[in-house]
Amino acid sequence: MSHSKPHLEDLNVVVLGQGGDGSLTVISILADVLRSAGLRAYTERNVLSRIKGGIVAATLRVSSRERLCTGSEVDLLLAFDALAVAKHVHRLSQHGIVIYDNSGGSLPADSGIADGTRVIGIPFSRHAIRNFRRDLYKNSISSAVIGRLIGLDDNDVRNSFEKRFARHGAQALEYNLEALAVGHELADQVGLTADQGLYRIVSADCGPQMLITGNEAVAFGFAVAGGRFFAGYPITPATEIMEWLVKWLPSFGGVVQQAEDELSAANMAIGAALTGTRAMVATSGPGLALMQEAIGQSGMAEIPLVLVDSQRAGPSTGMPTKPEQSDITLMAHGGQGDFPRVVLAPGTPAECFHLTVAACNLAERYQLPVFVALDQGLSQNLATIDLIEPGQVAVDRGKRLDAAALAQLDVYQRYAFSEDGVSAFAAPGTAGGMSLVTGNEHDQFGLVSTDPDNRRRMVQKRQQKIETMRPDLPQAVTHGNATAEVGFIGVGMTYGVILEAMDILAAGGVATQYHQLRTLWPMLEETAAFTQRCQHVFVVEYNATGQLARLIVAQGGEQAHICSILAYDGVPLRATSLAREIKDRLRLREDKVA
Amino acid sequence: MTRTFSPPRPIWCAGCGDFGVLEALISALSELGVPTHERMILAGIGCSGSLQNYLSCYGYHALHGRVLPTAIGAKLANPELTVVAVGGDGDGYAIGGGHLVHSFKRNPGVTYIVMNNGTYGLTKGQVSPTSAIGYQENTEEDLDPILLGLSIPGSTFLARGYSGQPAQLLRLMLAAIGHSTAGNGMAYLEVLSPCVTYNDTYRAWRASVYDIDNDKDYDPGDRAGVFERMIELRTQGRLPLGLIYQGDRPALETLSVSPDFAVPARQDLSDPRLQEDYRKAMQSFIR
Numbered sequence: 001m002s003h004s005k006p007h008l009e010d011l012n013v014v015v016l017g018q019g020g021d022g023s024l025t026v027i028s029i030l031a032d033v034l035r036s037a038g039l040r041a042y043t044e045r046n047v048l049s050r051i052k053g054g055i056v057a058a059t060l061r062v063s064s065r066e067r068l069c070t071g072s073e074v075d076l077l078l079a080f081d082a083l084a085v086a087k088h089v090h091r092l093s094q095h096g097i098v099i100y101d102n103s104g105g106s107l108p109a110d111s112g113i114a115d116g117t118r119v120i121g122i123p124f125s126r127h128a129i130r131n132f133r134r135d136l137y138k139n140s141i142s143s144a145v146i147g148r149l150i151g152l153d154d155n156d157v158r159n160s161f162e163k164r165f166a167r168h169g170a171q172a173l174e175y176n177l178e179a180l181a182v183g184h185e186l187a188d189q190v191g192l193t194a195d196q197g198l199y200r201i202v203s204a205d206c207g208p209q210m211l212i213t214g215n216e217a218v219a220f221g222f223a224v225a226g227g228r229f230f231a232g233y234p235i236t237p238a239t240e241i242m243e244w245l246v247k248w249l250p251s252f253g254g255v256v257q258q259a260e261d262e263l264s265a266a267n268m269a270i271g272a273a274l275t276g277t278r279a280m281v282a283t284s285g286p287g288l289a290l291m292q293e294a295i296g297q298s299g300m301a302e303i304p305l306v307l308v309d310s311q312r313a314g315p316s317t318g319m320p321t322k323p324e325q326s327d328i329t330l331m332a333h334g335g336q337g338d339f340p341r342v343v344l345a346p347g348t349p350a351e352c353f354h355l356t357v358a359a360c361n362l363a364e365r366y367q368l369p370v371f372v373a374l375d376q377g378l379s380q381n382l383a384t385i386d387l388i389e390p391g392q393v394a395v396d397r398g399k400r401l402d403a404a405a406l407a408q409l410d411v412y413q414r415y416a417f418s419e420d421g422v423s424a425f426a427a428p429g430t431a432g433g434m435s436l437v438t439g440n441e442h443d444q445f446g447l448v449s450t451d452p453d454n455r456r457r458m459v460q461k462r463q464q465k466i467e468t469m470r471p472d473l474p475q476a477v478t479h480g481n482a483t484a485e486v487g488f489i490g491v492g493m494t495y496g497v498i499l500e501a502m503d504i505l506a507a508g509g510v511a512t513q514y515h516q517l518r519t520l521w522p523m524l525e526e527t528a529a530f531t532q533r534c535q536h537v538f539v540v541e542y543n544a545t546g547q548l549a550r551l552i553v554a555q556g557g558e559q560a561h562i563c564s565i566l567a568y569d570g571v572p573l574r575a576t577s578l579a580r581e582i583k584d585r586l587r588l589r590e591d592k593v594a
Numbered sequence: 595m596t597r598t599f600s601p602p603r604p605i606w607c608a609g610c611g612d613f614g615v616l617e618a619l620i621s622a623l624s625e626l627g628v629p630t631h632e633r634m635i636l637a638g639i640g641c642s643g644s645l646q647n648y649l650s651c652y653g654y655h656a657l658h659g660r661v662l663p664t665a666i667g668a669k670l671a672n673p674e675l676t677v678v679a680v681g682g683d684g685d686g687y688a689i690g691g692g693h694l695v696h697s698f699k700r701n702p703g704v705t706y707i708v709m710n711n712g713t714y715g716l717t718k719g720q721v722s723p724t725s726a727i728g729y730q731e732n733t734e735e736d737l738d739p740i741l742l743g744l745s746i747p748g749s750t751f752l753a754r755g756y757s758g759q760p761a762q763l764l765r766l767m768l769a770a771i772g773h774s775t776a777g778n779g780m781a782y783l784e785v786l787s788p789c790v791t792y793n794d795t796y797r798a799w800r801a802s803v804y805d806i807d808n809d810k811d812y813d814p815g816d817r818a819g820v821f822e823r824m825i826e827l828r829t830q831g832r833l834p835l836g837l838i839y840q841g842d843r844p845a846l847e848t849l850s851v852s853p854d855f856a857v858p859a860r861q862d863l864s865d866p867r868l869q870e871d872y873r874k875a876m877q878s879f880i881r
Contacts, residue, residue: 210879220879224872226863229671231663248875252868253855255670260696264663267656271667274654275634275675275859279667297657387880390872395863411597427859428652428668428675431631432596436647438655445599447647 005151008039008199010063012071013146016088017080019047019054022139026078027058028211028382029143033152033160034062035211035384038203042496043382044070044572049236049320055084064204068348068383068496072576076149078142080124085111092117099145101125101138122186128179137179144183151197154184209384214374215282217349217385218308219244221356222280224390227306228254229272229279231265233287236320237376238310241282262287266294266305273303274437276400276427278360282308285327286317292335295369297439299339299462302415302423304363306356308372310379311492311542313570322570323376325492326543331371332521332551338459340466342370343521344474347495350385352378355518357393358474365398365472366422366465373520375542377493377572399424406432413444417457421464466522474518476526484511486586487534487561489527491517491548493572494540500575505582512582520551528556536589537561538582544568563589601648605641611787612642612709614757619678619707620649622767626775628676636665638681638690641716641789642709645680656681659690662697665704666846672859673703673847676775683710687723687737694739698746701779702846705770708739708782709757711789719792729793738828740838743782744821751781752839756803757788758796762835769837779845786833799833807836814840 013030017023024045031041042061048054059070073093079085079100089112092098100107102121113119122145124138131137140161147157161180165173187193212220219241222230230249232242246256255272259265262283269279283291288309298305311327313319331343342362346355356372363370401424406412414435416423423444426433436446441458443449480488480502488498495516502512515530517523531537531552539549539562546564553559563585567573606612623633633651637643639658646653652675656664665679686694686708697706712729714720721730723737743749751773755763763785770781786803788795804827806812813819820839827834855861 208880210876212879216879220875223875226861228858228861228863229667231667250850250852251874252871253852253858253861255850255858257666257670257850259663260692263660264693264696267660267663268667268670271636271654271664271669272671272858273667274652274664275668275672277671277859278863279671293657294660301655388876390876391869397863406596409596413599427672428634429632429672429859431629432598434598434630434650434652436599436653436655438653439657440655446653447599447602448644 005198005200007202008062008064008150010067010071011061011076011150011199012074013060013076013078014074014088014091015058015078016084017056019050019056021056021080022136023056023058023080025139026143026146027060029160029164030060030146031211031382032164033147033157035209036160037152037156037201038206039064040066040204040206040209040384041211041382042068042070044377045380047321055081055087057088067500069500069572069575072574076146078146080138082107085113089113097149099149120190122190127182127186131182132175132179137175140176140179141183141186144180145187145192148184148187148192148194148197151199151201154194206384208387210387211382211384212349213240213380213382214346214349214352214378215240215310215380216244217352218282218356218372218374219248221353222306222360223249223252223254224393225278225357225360226395227278227280227360228252229269229277230254230256231259231268231281232256233259233262233265233283235284235287237312237379238282238284238308240380241308262290263294266291269305270294270298270303273305274428276425278304278364280306280308282310284310284312285314288327288330295341296335296337296339298369299335299341300337300439301437302367302462303437304367305369306359306363306372307369308374310374310376312376313568319570321376323493323572324542324568324570325375326547328373328520328543328547328551331373338463340368340462341521342368342469342473342519343373344371345373345491345518345520346378347491347516348385349383350388351518353388355474361396362469362472365396366469367398367425368465373492375492398422401426401430401433403431406430414446415442415444415458417444417461420468421461422468470522470524473522473524475524476515476517478513478515480513481511482513484513485535486510486512486582487530487537488512488514488540489517489530489537489548489552490540491520494542497573497575497578498540501578501582504575504579508583510583510586523551523555525556527552528558531557531561535561536563536586538563538565538585540565540573540578542567598650601650604648605644607791609790610641611711611757611785611789612645614760614763615707615709615785615787616645616648618760618763618767621764622771623676625768626771632674632676634668634675634677636661636668636677636679638685640682640685640714642680642682643685659685659693661685662690662693662704662706665706666697666700666702669702669704670847670851670858672857673851674857676771677703678705678707678771680707680709683708683712683724684714684722687739691723695742695746697780698743698749698782700846701748701750701843703774703777703779705774705781705783708784709787710784711787711793712795713789713793715789715792725793739784740834741824744817744824744839748843749782749839750779750841750843753782753837754784754786754835756786756799756835758800759835762805762807766837773840777845777848779843802831802833803835804832805836806834806838814838817841
């Protein structure tokens with residue numbers, strides 16, 4: 001019988017609960033089991049800015065190939081909160097299944113479930129409280145049921161539990177394993193026996209995979225790049241960067257300091273950087289607004305500083321837990337006065353790691369602020385990625401002078417004019433390298449100067465660094481058909497949804513190419529060239545004013561070819577609706593041309 | 595010998611109290627034998643913000659109000675440096691006031707010298723947090739940073755000097771730098787440093803200062819007693835000078851910088867032994 005079952009190729013599971021219920025836990029347990037089984041996993045969280053309460057939706061997508069977005073339809077809906085079903089049931093696929101916690105009664109009649117949909121009621125919460133006196137154990141109980149439904153091997157689930165809960169202590173492990181057993185019994189009772197699963201799980205041979213969020217990948221990348229000082233102030237959705245570093249950085253000899261505000265955090269990082277230590281801050285829009293003065297200081301005083309902006313819906317406090325990409329202008333142009341800076345934009349957790357390493361190297365090599373632009377989705381959604389090889393990371397510390405090198409010089413000037421715009425750095429504590437570092441305009445020694453000739457040369461020296469570093473900046477990655485007339489541009493969490501929309505369009509006969517740019521500032525010529533080559537360039541971004549598109553046009557992009565696809569409602573785009581939108585827009589554009 | 599910057603002549607007005615602070619700092623650093631390349635002197639914005647230019651050191655001119663966070667970052671990244679932060683009353687008590695509170699709380703191994711002149715000199719005489727009632731029609735009570743420091747349990751060294759009394763100022767400066775470099779945490783030293791141009795307080799301060807170092811019964815280790823005495827003197831219109839409070843608590847950097855590694859600023863980032871630690875972190879993602 002099992003031979004007639006389909007292989008698991010692509011499955012979307014949504015877990016609905018009240019905030020604090022542990023919906024995210026269920027999803028991450030399942031993601032790990034499926035990762036161990038050789039499949040790819042991606043999770044999405046839709047939470048509110050409160051600790052407890054409100055409806056939380058956690059989505060898991062499992063597929064045999066990399067998909068860094070959730071699917072347009074849901075195959076399996078697990079609801080701890082029966083009232084939440086009505087809000088999400090419209091996404092249920094034709095063969096979708098609803099499992100709900102009926103401890104509090106049956107589903108309301110107006111839940112909107114289509115006739116013929118398979119609905120299973122199981123009193124998870126009642127069993128959790130009866131057996132363990134804690135509602136939270138319903139997560140482990142329900143993981144067992146979902147595992148059965150999908151067709152996972154009971155032992156694989158058990159192994160994952162052992163790994164996950166071992167570090168929480170013997171009792172937690174024991175209880176969770178018991179909860180798993182309870183879940184398997186309940187599954188038996190509703191007819192979900194071990195051989196009744198929907199799928200045959202066949203390893204997709206994705207190789208060993210890590211399960212990681214963008215925030216974790218940034219933090220890990222910073223550590224491996226030799227980052228040894230981090231200062232932060234908690235802010236959604238960037239906080240996990242600090243949390244990971246608090247846990248790990250001391251074990252590499254680094255220091256994490258929580259600050260009283262973002263003004264302090266940015267200046268602490270500057271202080272550490274002044275001593276020649278690789279330093280980073282991570283924040284979101286409101287914090288980045290507070291850091292503006294320090295960013296200008298880093299530019300003017302030529303202090304290496306890496307800043308991570310995990311963008312959330314703005315303006316002002318906005319929607320803290322919802323994604324947006326609306327700080328692009330702030331990163332590229334914020335701050336008083338003219339100064340060079342770099343803005344890098346990863347699209348995947350793996351790129352979060354590698355571009356953070358690049359940011360650390362660029363910052364130190366060119367002595368300026370370097371941004372890593374994330375968004376809530378890329379920051380917080382878990383995904384499987386190929387293993388990262390820390391040994392392959394190269395650390396480039398730029399022009400640094402030790403005491404012996406200084407002794408060879410007649411004169412040392414911290415801001416010496418040079419052809420490439422970069423002046424050698426001597427770390428405090430190095431004999432012979434005494435210097436003055438200042439945000440005032442200064443002469444080559446760092447002494448305050450308003451001399452017009454010196455001023456012109458200093459401005460030019462700083463600007464020269466932008467030209468010098470162009471060859472070192474991460475270039476765009478292109479995906480798809482190299483001769484397609486229809487192009488996509490997007491950064492961050494648009495990566496996965498663009499790639500999937502391209503597959504849908506290709507299946508419908510529309511060839512496309514995706515120019516995934518990775519350096520937003522200074523923008524490389526490749527981007528303008530792409531907009532010139534493609535007749536229709538869809539710039540997909542999460543903001544209301546087309547900040548990325550405007551940046552591209554200002555940097556020589558072909559305005560007549562560019563068409564903005566904008567989302568600013570806090571909801572991630574779905575591939576089917578994006579593909580549909582592209583088809584509609586193409587029809588309109590072609591009508592116009594005709 | 596490699597030539598570096600030559601300290602220029604100070605830009606301060608003749609008679610400015612900041613000259614006395616500079617003299618005391620130079621003497622203290624040299625008396626303590628701190629080599630010029632191990633001095634990191636960070637200054638805020640204002641007249642006092644150019645002090646680091648006038649002696650041989652690694653100097654940094656911070657953003658307005660941000661000298662303490664910057665100094666904390668520097669000290670945590672390289673605890674081997676002698677880190678001295680300086681600034682004025684506007685820089686430290688107004689725009690940077692929030693950081694002062696948290697610096698007392700953190701107790702980093704930084705000497706923090708505030709040159710208090712009760713005015714904004716560089717912008718030509720506006721009211722500052724320590725201006726007296728009546729100065730430029732000021733109606734607000736002045737902020738007493740010593741009382742502020744006393745109210746925060748993490749503070750370990752609170753002193754006040756007067757640039758008109760150089761011998762005592764040097765003594766306090768030596769004690770302050772000694773405290774912060776010995777792993778005891780933040781040494782806060784306020785110096786009454788008159789602005790001869792916009793708020794010439796030499797005469798008023800000379801009449802009201804009170805040297806608590808000469809007070810035989812005074813115990814700078816008794817926080818409650820110190821508090822009581824400070825309020826008493828304030829009520830009498832007196833300005834206490836001397837070592838006002840000294841407590842015992844480990845410095846921030848002794849708690850947060852790992853003793854198993856070189857200090858962060860001096861680590862060899864290409865040390866192959868790190869690879870094993872990185873791999874351990876990577877394994878944690880294969881959950």
